[in-house]
Amino acid sequence: MTRTPVNVTVTGAAGQIGYALLFRIASGHLLGADVPVKLRLLEIPQGVKAAEGTAMELDDCAFPLLKGIDIFDDPNKGFEGANVALLVGARPRTKGMERGDLLAANGGIFKPQGKAINDNAADDIKVLVVGNPANTNALIAQAAAPDVPAERFTAMTRLDHNRALTQLAQKTGSSVEDIKRLTIWGNHSATQYPDIFHAEIAGKNAADVVNDEAWLADTFIPTVAKRGAAIIEARGASSAASAANAAIDHVHTWVNGTAAGDWTSMGIPSDGSYGVPEGLISSFPVVCKDGRYEIVQGLDINEFSRTRIDASVKELSEERDAVRELGLI
Numbered sequence: 001m002t003r004t005p006v007n008v009t010v011t012g013a014a015g016q017i018g019y020a021l022l023f024r025i026a027s028g029h030l031l032g033a034d035v036p037v038k039l040r041l042l043e044i045p046q047g048v049k050a051a052e053g054t055a056m057e058l059d060d061c062a063f064p065l066l067k068g069i070d071i072f073d074d075p076n077k078g079f080e081g082a083n084v085a086l087l088v089g090a091r092p093r094t095k096g097m098e099r100g101d102l103l104a105a106n107g108g109i110f111k112p113q114g115k116a117i118n119d120n121a122a123d124d125i126k127v128l129v130v131g132n133p134a135n136t137n138a139l140i141a142q143a144a145a146p147d148v149p150a151e152r153f154t155a156m157t158r159l160d161h162n163r164a165l166t167q168l169a170q171k172t173g174s175s176v177e178d179i180k181r182l183t184i185w186g187n188h189s190a191t192q193y194p195d196i197f198h199a200e201i202a203g204k205n206a207a208d209v210v211n212d213e214a215w216l217a218d219t220f221i222p223t224v225a226k227r228g229a230a231i232i233e234a235r236g237a238s239s240a241a242s243a244a245n246a247a248i249d250h251v252h253t254w255v256n257g258t259a260a261g262d263w264t265s266m267g268i269p270s271d272g273s274y275g276v277p278e279g280l281i282s283s284f285p286v287v288c289k290d291g292r293y294e295i296v297q298g299l300d301i302n303e304f305s306r307t308r309i310d311a312s313v314k315e316l317s318e319e320r321d322a323v324r325e326l327g328l329i
């Protein structure tokens, strides 16, 4: 039986993450090796020509799963019939810009996109926001889409999760696939909290294996939390291929499920679990099954973790207050 192609909308398609992302979507890494896709690329008018160039290259790969590419500069058309939406395009922070300016500029992007998703996307739409500040941009888009179930709006912390896996593997001389149940809590920002207290390395508690709280506090957490800035410093541009890879991982896990005995990290609307105010889009440990996710419940949060989760959640609350004041939610 021939499957109906899944419509995948990618915003910011002509940007550097877009360039690293589209070829992997088209080759089956996002949804599965047997799932045909149609790409809907959304750009601002100035980005359309470059997106057309990328579309030519996609054609030239002759990917068997790629059943069509359309390019738009109108969000209503870009999200028409979308089953999956990757919101990558955002206004980057430029010199002299305050946090409030950045939130306002991105509100101008994510509010209309949320409305366009509300009015035009397929009923089963799943949204991943990558563009920064990702959690609060996801909140803005979600607030503009009252007819879409709130839990379909998610923000990307999988890059932080993957970064933490590698740092922990390198410290302990283990392999990333031996590490399970690691968690990123909070905001995709320098306040995020990568938590290894419930993680396991080859079946042993990761915090016990590390047995070095100073390394945790002074090396591991800041290395993971400030990795984006370190990459900008080294590369002269923000992370792109690793961000695209994490977006692929996020959606693939959401659609196809977490492995037995493991979980992942996703920025999702809080239901009040772990003291995170309801409605904030915060990163949690989640298990995915049958295209849905659930927060892992019942974890014991120690003092070390509590302080750090609270600090990141406080920042999220402040961002929510700021966009509320700007009338964006």
Ligand SMILES: NC(=O)C1=CN([C@@H]2O[C@H](COP(=O)(O)OP(=O)(O)OC[C@H]3O[C@@H](n4cnc5c(N)ncnc54)[C@H](O)[C@@H]3O)[C@@H](O)[C@H]2O)C=CC1
Binding pocket: 011, 012, 013, 014, 015, 016, 017, 018, 042, 043, 044, 046, 047, 088, 089, 090, 091, 092, 109, 129, 130, 131, 132, 133, 134, 156, 157, 159, 160, 188, 238, 239, 240, 243
């Ligand atoms: N959540 C995460 O872990 C990460 C998030 N990011 C964020 O992802 C975003 C994109 O990064 P890059 O691809 O490197 O940026 P980029 O500047 O190379 O590309 C952004 C693209 O978005 C387009 N764009 C801007 N406004 C748009 C709109 N309203 N509709 C459609 N397209 C629009 C631009 O024309 C441009 O082609 C940035 O906000 C960056 O900070 C980057 C790395 C990791």
Ligand SMILES: O=C([O-])CC(=O)C(=O)O
Binding pocket: 132, 159, 227, 228, 229, 231, 238, 239
């Ligand atoms: O830090 C940035 O601007 C890009 C980003 O989100 C990351 O690499 O985590």
